[in-house]
Amino acid sequence: MDIATLREQHPDHWKLASAIRALAMDAVQAANSGHPGMPMGMADVATVLFQKHLKFDAKAPKWMDRDRFVLSAGHGSMLIYALLYLCGDAQVTLDQIKKFRQKGALTAGHPENFLLDAVETTTGPLGQGISTAVGMAIAEESLRARFGKKIFDHKTYVIAGDGCLMEGISHEAIGLAGMQKLKNLVVLWDNNNITIDGRVDKACITDQRMRFKAAGWKVLHCDGHDPEDIDRALTEAQKSNAPVFIDCKTIIGFGSPNKADTYSVHGSPLGDAEIDATKKIYGWDHGAFEIPADVKSTWEAIGARGAAERGEWEERFGAISATKQAEITRMMDGGVSKKLAGAIRKFKKDNSEAAPKVATRKASEMVLGAINPAVPETIGGSADLTGSNLTKTADLGVFDPENRKGRYVHYGIREHGMAAAMNGLWLHGGVRPYGGTFFCFTDYARGAMRLSALMKVPAVYVMTHDSIGLGEDGPTHQPVEHLAICRATPNTWTFRPADVIETAEAWEMALTTEETPSVIALSRQNLPTLRTKHTNQNMVSKGAYVIEEAEGKRQAILMATGSEVEIALKAREILQAQAIGTRVVSVPCMELFDAQDETYRRRILPAGAVRVAVEAAIRQPWDKYLLGERGRETKAGFVGMEGFGSSAPAPELYEKFGITPEAIAEKVKSLL
């Protein structure tokens, strides 16, 4: 639909949409940076969505039964900021719109969930929004099944562009959503045929409608500038039994006389002259950032549309039992189940006595056997490695279209999609997600794992097969740099437990934070229980601790993690037999150790002894402990990997790469 027709036939709609467009142009111009083209293109769709379909109350952005709105094409952030301002969001004031992309503004370059309550998820890295939304839709299905549709009955709407759909992660996400028949998920495709490099067909000729159909979605389409047609499609979307893909044909930079339908309007300000010309075409006779009172009040009425519905919901919520209310509220707030601490304590006590010799991946399965009954909000899963990651416990049914009460997701061979869905599960609320794959395939999930850290999502990544200890599968499957990668990532806890007890403690830490994702790196090979003396204290919470003290004068300190702690303890025996007093420090989590006070850190790693770190991985993260602090001399060494691994049985690889008690003892002696 062209502008003249639109203005004539839908004058009220036109004004509402023009307000979005004008704000987008003005804010990008003021910032001299940003992406005006997308908000200008999708303003009509967004207006109809907010005016007629989205269930929300602008005054209560955290209302738990709201529809979720995800701007997957996050560069078009002015679309959501304009909508929030116009609807009367408490945080997004006109001042914030004017400070778009400036230091300290809540209106950051891309929408950030940690800055604005109404931003459901940080978007910007393409493809993440649509994939995170799949997790939100799973969470809603799960909670609806468990608590009833009087409490949970909402949809997740996504606006996605060509970038989102070209990214590989979108394939994983739409495949998962299609299989799961997530009828509560609606994706609106901003089909404008433009990317940064030019017209889409320069790089992509994919028939997106056919593609979504192939993945099991219901496919609709509309003229993205015709409010009636948009409304028709959105209305039809409500009746689907599968996730819905709506192809919205739009023009990027709609109305800009010289830049519409070109990539030049994608990521740059239009310039004052072009803004003036565009506003003239819009019939928008107002200064920069100026919204006429009637338009603003109509928008505010839209923002208040859901207030009555929310009131009814509050009544329904108030009518359920106080216990259930408290439980739902705790789960939605991400609080810790009171039963967890006791379950972990009992598990530790039992297992320090039983002292099983098991792989830490098996230990993790055992711990989950204690956790999952005590923590009803966990939803586990694996990227098609259930029997290897050992993430499924007996009590978890499988979440699928026939059993929405199941708490285990077969994510398929979709590591990245799984990680993004885990983000969505948490961001929706009510769920603590964990999911497994081989540690090496952190590589495939990095994009979403980084967002877990940035968005403060305490997802738990159960990463098994954590070193050359996996053996025959060889270097493509053997992580060597991945501990360094996880430790390099801000706000990420990287656990590498040494035995069943440390595994339990790592899980306890991972499940009691509300803002930090955890990577738990677990062995394929069996390891003895080292902590056979029970303590209620969570030693992993300290990050590092003395697991075996030196006898006699302390000449050496060995630091190790995971499967190498056992090897370090054997090295200690060799050294002690030669009267070299040797302390062994287990370092299950560097981030937590670094967060301890200096007194504790110096107590664990005192000056004056030779230090050798042992880890079947590269040295980079260890240098900080091998470095003497501020002028303190330390002779130090490292026993680990210098390059990629190799294919052979695990014990032979440890020999080949020289990660043995003997080699460690030799290293210590060479430094004394």
Added chain:
Amino acid sequence: MDIATLREQHPDHWKLASAIRALAMDAVQAANSGHPGMPMGMADVATVLFQKHLKFDAKAPKWMDRDRFVLSAGHGSMLIYALLYLCGDAQVTLDQIKKFRQKGALTAGHPENFLLDAVETTTGPLGQGISTAVGMAIAEESLRARFGKKIFDHKTYVIAGDGCLMEGISHEAIGLAGMQKLKNLVVLWDNNNITIDGRVDKACITDQRMRFKAAGWKVLHCDGHDPEDIDRALTEAQKSNAPVFIDCKTIIGFGSPNKADTYSVHGSPLGDAEIDATKKIYGWDHGAFEIPADVKSTWEAIGARGAAERGEWEERFGAISATKQAEITRMMDGGVSKKLAGAIRKFKKDNSEAAPKVATRKASEMVLGAINPAVPETIGGSADLTGSNLTKTADLGVFDPENRKGRYVHYGIREHGMAAAMNGLWLHGGVRPYGGTFFCFTDYARGAMRLSALMKVPAVYVMTHDSIGLGEDGPTHQPVEHLAICRATPNTWTFRPADVIETAEAWEMALTTEETPSVIALSRQNLPTLRTKHTNQNMVSKGAYVIEEAEGKRQAILMATGSEVEIALKAREILQAQAIGTRVVSVPCMELFDAQDETYRRRILPAGAVRVAVEAAIRQPWDKYLLGERGRETKAGFVGMEGFGSSAPAPELYEKFGITPEAIAEKVKSLL
């Protein structure tokens, strides 16, 4: 087709295929580790492919006009090992088959290109093979256009499983291949409906045929156990004008009476009893690893099938000019163009005089302007950020279906697919690939970038917008841990040049190695030319060097990279003004510095001075230089990032995070 019919109607084929199946079962059993199900399922397809379609000569696995065969489902490695042994490959002896997955064997758990000549690419991480193959097909199209189909006229065949097709990277790869109309690419889908977690539809209901059709592929199907039907499909594939997807319906572990068509045959040995029972069903009355002479000789004849065709090709190749022969041979061998050194030298000389103040991404574009005419084998590209990465020079036409001579690929918004395609371009031979995206989106390409390193592919990753210096786009786009990630990865050169001269030197290094991928991290913001005194020597090749010496007694050493070298030089001015003698060391590539001899390293970083490292990224990779070597005391500090970035104009972010000349000077003084 069932086994009884197959044995009766195609007895000769059956014996050939049985040989593959028997070897797969025996080798996995002997190793007590591996994946027999896939080779057993795809033996018929592979037999027909090798016997009737694949152009190859087992005695000349590096013949440049051979068809490429990629086992994307690399866990089924015994399929390719069995084929190679049976065809008479010089490396894969029966002894190697017996040593499958053992220490030192060429027959590693997954096929490794660096172990076997006939393995075109390392596979194992799912989805990589099919995506790498797209690069191989592009290389063939490009070379055919440039040198004629008498020299280059071959196909790339891929065997892919459900895992490969579920991974996101496959979406990027098939989208790219479809748009590029790569008719020389044929994917054979092992459609066995089984993954590790069970039946495929537990996680995926995608209609793969429709999906490939949506991406512009020609779609065929066949009974994967009927040799005539397989042959019909492969024959039809020859006539396509688009890439071809053949849905081969197969049964995993075909013939195993108790395990066929179940996941239990996917990744575990069958056991002796089941092997005996299976061989009975096969009518295979031979001991473990035993291949009857007639079967072996038939297979060896298949291995020699292409010898005559290769002879004809050798004649054609011999008939072209000696210059052209030499050029093609050099390009296929990966040798360096003789014109490169001169072009770089001239560029450096010109620019040390002109001393432009440009972003290093712009500097990179300028260098490419000198490189691309001198190095005809480069094929550049970008993941839809051409105008941001500045990877396209004027002389490069666009490679697309209408212009196969173009040397620039619009990869689309497909970072992972781009990286894998770059691997394929190099592995095919004849091409030096480079490609760009934002440095932060290393995250999206990690899977393939790791394989560049493992496979020794000297791809060049042009990673612009390398720090908070990109400004307003905010933390999702601002790398902080990515330098650490690249530096942690074995066999990867991470360059962060400080000015136009270092940028040229980094490019020279990247283009003269035949075994190491390079990441060149480049600034968005302008930087002055620091190296205004020309030298022919490539200083970046040393990894680190003194860019400004201390005046007076050397009390401090500042180390910095990229955009922070300028800041360190300003800090030096402050310190020198206070009579604190300060050396500034530019560290454009840690890996190359660490490879220098100790004398050089000590000369650049001598003992006795305070050391402060400056980089707008996290500290992890720097600790090794802040650590005094073996008992040498060093007071050291770091000025950089401790967490994620933020959205604001770049200069304000440098202030906010305290990466300023003043902060550096203060840090030095606090340590003195």
